[in-house]
Amino acid sequence: MKGKSSIEVHNLSVTYQNVPVLWDIDFSLPQGQIIGIVGPNGSGKSTLLKAIMDLVPISSGFVKIMDKSLGLVRDLVAYVPQRESVDWNFPASVEDVVMMGRYKKNKLFNRLTKIDKELVQEAIAKVKLEKYKDRQIAQLSGGQQQRVFIARALAQGADIYIMDEPFVGVDMATEKTILDLLILMKNEGKTIIIVHHDIQTVSNFFDYIVLLNTRLIAHGKTSETLTGENLQATYGGQLNLLTKIQTLIKAKDFPLREEGFEDK
């Protein structure tokens, strides 16, 4: 692996009521790439993100971000929770929510500056929601809501973005907007880590993947890691014959699709 690691997870285990959700996970992720964390439902993907963000108690192991513990580099990491995790009927506008990206732990009692406000407008523009910035968030489509969440993370001006299922329940237009944006961010040297459950789109979205099912199955460049064998190990009995064939074909198809996607 070249360069410094963005996130290093070492011997990480998380248990919930004595049942392991994540077991002895150990990997380190590169910088400046779009990284997918892929696995079936209940495989601990979201929990892994939460463990990285220190939102769930860790049973053993540790997480390093840019070789430091999270407490020291919080401003460098932006977390995008699952869209369903909040109540969108909340009385707030698009701008209000994106503005939250500029709130900081130690400056919570200070007024926001002009620079803060400019960064917020910029973030809203990047996700193409300028027209909707004064609208209440309840009056947005699912895809637009997702973009609000991404704009909030962008406003934070972080180097690492950690997103929980940003492609769930979004329309095609939003998927395209988000993807374009992710590539733009990658070109600016940002690292993007995304929890994703739809194996069909994995090869199109990610440069690097982590395959997860409570244990770490495999991690590495998508082209080398997305093999039928690995998928079988990740999804196990959950794949029916048809999807198995589909994914095998897709996996074999891979080198062709990867051309032009290389990032050297």
Add this chain to the structure above:
Amino acid sequence: MSLNDFLTLLTAATIGLSCAILGCFLVLRKVVMVGDAISHSVLPGIAIAYIVSANFNSSLLLIGAAIFGVITTLIIDFFHKKLKLQEDASIGITFTWLFALGVIIITLFTESNTDLDQDCVLFGELSSSFLDKIIMNDYLIGTRSFWMIFPVFLIIVIFVVRGFKGLLLISFNEEYAKSKGIHVSMWNLIFMSLVSITTVMSFESVGAVLVVGLLVIPPATAYILSNDLKKMIFIACGLTLLACILGFYFSILIDVSMSSMVIVTCGMLFFSVLAYEKLKKMLKSKK
């Protein structure tokens, strides 16, 4: 309006506004039932404060009573998060148990103390609050009930204005706030302490049950009417003032308890707003 009327209304309004402001966040965070639980479980604390207050200054002791409210939220959290009991069950167990304990303390010890009886515990009495006037150098400076709630009201206003960003953030998206390293549990503790102190301080005037009405009804009404948190708070405050004034006159008109009448008026405002919104939607869809 006589001086006594004014003093009574002033007390009612200060209590109402304190509740309305806090209530907005309770409603948005979907923890109204925790507010309900707090208002009931401060009872043992209040009972103890009243019994001991024969010798001490009761206002200070009452702040101590508010600790029961904070403990309640901690116990609920413990049952729910550590023992994995359902949240509503945790709430139900905690506050009924403490409330019953309070009732027993009162019935056992209040023979010697006429300030506190079971009726007052449940419903309070606003209209008698003007009897307890505070007079300094021959100037009337308000009633005891008013001076109990007013400092709390000021603290709430300062806390909400200064800490608005923090409250907004944790109300909308607690997880995200945590990911930014914000001490969510500390904010929760401060907020629930304020709810607790407010219920204790408004206890004599509106009682443990009716205070919940002030915490919930105007904010819920404002929630229907607004799509902005600041607006919601102002509308809730406006509705509360309106309910206090109307409730006051209604209660004189038909000679009933003022605190109950204020809550009934809050409810009527809520239903009017619901009807108005429904009508507006119907008219819109016809066009």
